[in-house]
Amino acid sequence: MVRSSDILLILVAIIFPPAAAAIVGGICSADFWINLLLTLLGYIPGHVHAFYLIYSKMQADERFGPGNWEYLGNAEYAPIEAQYAPAPQQQPYGAHPPAHGHYGAVHSQGQTTYGTA
Numbered sequence: 417m418v419r420s421s422d423i424l425l426i427l428v429a430i431i432f433p434p435a436a437a438a439i440v441g442g443i444c445s446a447d448f449w450i451n452l453l454l455t456l457l458g459y460i461p462g463h464v465h466a467f468y469l470i471y472s473k474m475q476a477d478e479r480f481g482p483g484n485w486e487y488l489g490n491a492e493y494a495p496i497e498a499q500y501a502p503a504p505q506q507q508p509y510g511a512h513p514p515a516h517g518h519y520g521a522v523h524s525q526g527q528t529t530y531g532t533a
Contacts, residue, residue, distance in 0.1 A: 418474065419482070425470050433459075433466035440469045441487060 429436035437451035447469055455462030469491055476485040476493035485493040 419477070422470065422474055422477075425473075426467070429463065429466040429470060433462035436466045437469055440473055441489065445487075445489060447489065447491065 425436055425439060428439065433455050434448060434452040437445075437448045441447040447465075451462055451465045451469070454465050472491040472493065479485075480493065480495045484496055486496055488494055
């Protein structure tokens with residue numbers, strides 16, 4: 417999902433790609449210096465690199481949640497372990513629910529339950 421801050425970051429990347437790289441990775445990061453060099457060598461390669469950095473940040477937001485990641489450099493992100501809780505997996509359509517607590521379920525003691533208890 418695209419947030420308003422991502423749209424603003426894209427607009428900054430259109431005007432001056434190294435500024436967007438500095439916002440994403442910091443002014444002292446290798447990504448900033450690579451982007452500055454690419455922009456000086458040709459304006460389009462700087463744009464491509466800046467958009468790649470923004471895309472990677474958006475993917476980290478979707479995967480780990482907004483703000484639940486840390487930037488490792490080289491357009492790589494990792495979850496902050498204390499805050500990261502993976503989303504529960506959904507069952508595919510038509511899949512049967514787990515057998516515990518349902519009609520005819522066999523429990524670990526070998527008892528079969530009939531009903532909703």
